[in-house]
Amino acid sequence: MPIITPLTALDLVLGLLGLYILKALLIKHQPVPPGPRPLLILGNLLDMPKERSWETFTEWGRKWGPIVSISVLGQRIVILNRAEDAVELLDKKGLIYSDRPSMPISRLVGWDRWLVFTPYADERFRYVRKMFHQAIGTSAAMSQYHHVEEQETSRFLQRLLVNPERLEDHIRTTAGAVIIRISYGYHPDGPDDHFVKLATLAMEHFSEGADPGALLVNSIPALADLPEWMPGTGFKQTARYWAKNLSEMVELPYKFVKEQMALGTAEPSITSRAIEAQPDLNPDNEAVLKWAGSAIFAGGADTTVASIYAFFKAMVLYPEVQRKAQSEIDAVIGNVRLPACSDRDSLPYVNALVLEVFRWHSVAPGGVPHMAKEDASYKGHFIPKGSTILPNVWGMAHDPTVYHDPMAFNPDRFLSRPGYTAEPDPRSIAFGFGRRICPGASHQHVHPFVRLTLNTGRALADTSVFLSCAMALAVFNISAYKENGKTILPDILQSSGVVSHPTPFKYNIKPRSEAAQRLIGTQGSD
Template identity: 45%
Template sequence: MIGLLEALDVVFGTFFVVVVYRLLTTRRQGPLPPGPKGLPIIGNVLDMPTSHEWLTFAKWGVQWGDIVSVNLLGQPMVILNSAEIASELLEKRSAIYSDRPTLVMSGEMVGWKNALGLVRYNDKFREYRKFISRKMGTRSQVQEFYELQEVETHTFTRRVLKEPENLAAHIRRTAGAIILKISYGYTVKDGTDPLVDLVDHAMDQFSEFTRPGAFLVDVLPVLRHFPSWFPGAGFKAKVPAWAKTMNDMADVPLEFVKDQMQRGTNVPNFTSDLLESENISPEREFNIKWAAASLYAGKNSIPVLCSIVLCLISPLTQRRAALTGGADTTVSAIYSFYYAMMAYPEVQQRAQEEIDQIVGGERLPRVEDRENLPYVDALVKEVFRFHPIAPLGLPHRLTHDDEFQGYHLPKDTILIANIWKFLHDPDVYPNPSVFDPTRFLRSDGHTPQRDPRDLAFGFGRRICPGMNLADTSVFISCAMSLAVFDIRKPVENGRVIEPVYGALSGTVSHPLPFQCDIKPRGAKAEALVLSAE
């Protein structure tokens, strides 16, 4: 018993020293931006919201201004409630604002530090981005994937027609099928698919060990050097199994591509295109492997970055992040679209009339039709604005001391951009709680409101590299769905069930689950859907 108490004394003594050191070295050089007054030692830990953080942060902005700071156990965190300030810091000063915070357990010990979302701002990050930008960095480059997106989305409409009650699952499956084909030339099998199961298993594990408060080592990194029998270090026994699953997730599809290339049956894809280059060093192959893995796993693992921040504050809270293997930007946006069409039938009707004028019910819309569908294009913009896919974006870490508006921002400060606030600012978007695509159309001499895609995908050198692909996927999903389906409020026992809008917490936020009535617009529309078989 005495040995146990002595060990605990070491743990909490070290914890106290770390916090005091952070406090002394953070505040001595100048004032931080204003914010809620914290308590000694723990700072603002008890002030932090337990869900829907973007709403609380927006309220803090009203009280303390567009740049707010909090202290989390000595760790400074700055919240940006102004798009202009976010642009000034995260874009114009991106050379020092593009790093990521560190998760000891998942990043350093298990190995997820190699994924694009978690990798530090270094040469490896730059090579990942170069690989991805070469394939999908511009709108013209993603034209290569139009046919794939159209085929998979057509198949999506068939699944929805047959099983409308499984809408969310169909959206998720389609997003995965598109990115696996692009990344590895891999065709997802009907029913259970081993590669999809492997990635989902890895992400389920990732969700487990990135739960805020799950492991004390994220607050006290020194514990990683202690034996597994030491109090608080029992997690070390699980690391090898988790690391194997993570490595399999990256290695198995890479080996699939290599095997297909050797057999001469390879379908050109992101990974094989890079592997065909001459003189591939082991380091370069490693970076190719993880750039490809980040394309697919990254669509699921975006929620973990918020856990980096939450792990700093969770020792004294019970907050749990909403981390799910299927949480990704495309799924969230398309699911939000179906809600909006049910809740705003007049918007749906106007969009359908525009589509009918262009395609006449004789075929399904294509990506190339976009320039002739201005209202549908505006509708897609409003989808991204109305329900921001990542309300707080992903945290940035400052690599050098900086001065801004008279405030001192110390090295290692974590910065959070409140994207929800940017896209619901009534001074920029009047009546922000209303779904209104016309805000992006020129009318009565008024200039269209700011394109929300300028804000929704992040900032600076950490902007989402797949945003053009995501934007195209959302457009074609919206256009095809509008062409063939009527999306209505459900009716039970003769009564219309009014939808209740709400958002789930998490770095990637989905609307609260909802029911809707999805029916083909007529016999011709149904025939178009079934022609995918």
């Protein structure tokens, strides 16, 4: 057996060191991904879109290729326009790309205490992820809340029957009611409920402030250290207002749960169960619970609203899709009851419609940023340590090489049939990537080119959107608004921000029949 002498061992170490240095040199001699030409010092600061960034990112992708990059005052931003690249980097190499970039406005407001901005190596991240997964991350976990979703969605139908002109308010009330009951066991009293309004405002502020190009302080962090009397620091006053609202949204619902538990009247919820599981809570752990509950509350109260509102807009624009879905519901369920969670596997077309809602309207179209924790190389491109990685979700969901006629709303694209293979399930891109995937999403996050069966794990957002679509289709006809005999069709635009909503639109909503109207009144009640 050969003996390794000290000299040959040293040679081995030197050889490995040489390979490491050679690899580092080769990586750093690779070009960064292409993109717009930068200016001296400013880089691409002036190229950074201020609104609907995903449209600009998609256009850059057409011009420079699917992987694009810019530099803003020395900060490298890499934009991924194709799903396969996001999967390769953010899923398969998640150890490198699971951190979040530092955002000064996040620290000023307090968003850095939410899971979405918690560093991946932080113990809080794993603790809260585990809590979320156990509470809402699987079909089994979500099944204990199905009755809440069904009851609140039935109430949504009643509100819509009485005041159809307040569609968006009713959607927001229902989404807020579902998530706040699940999170805190609290029953809101309508669209003007204080807790629901706090969550709505918190997400509006987050959507506006966390957009990478929205505030100059996010591009020039040094501005955060300037005194408020200096020009250009108005964001500090805004941040204080946002922080006050956020603090109330975190503290008040948690206080409600503690008071109800002390009285012995608390409805089971994620927060009450978490408190019961840790009877000796110290202040640090209690703070984590407060922020974890608020993250579920705020996220679920806003993102689901955008998806359901998009469904109604799509039904106005695509009446033939509506009729086809209604025919399936009529054949499977009839008009003796409303659809329920248990009907989902029997309604393949309605399921496909829900998938098309997630694809057609991207709730987080510009993606939530990731950060590279070390120098890396991908497809001949150098990605420097500290680079911000932005998955352009809207661009992926509207990629014509993946989805035929991507601007059209077509649920049939997800149904396999002889001679046709279904297009990829959009939930694999809609809810984020890798180890930062939305905890309210399906727990089976897979490559977007792997077909998901209809009985895969579904969680909070998925179930809520399915119920709203199925129940509304069962009892209402949704049609275009007419004025002076002229049909007014909506546009398909989206609002700017991290969380994007469909632009407002006019519509007509009426009960399908007297039987449908009776059905609305007999199931669920305020």
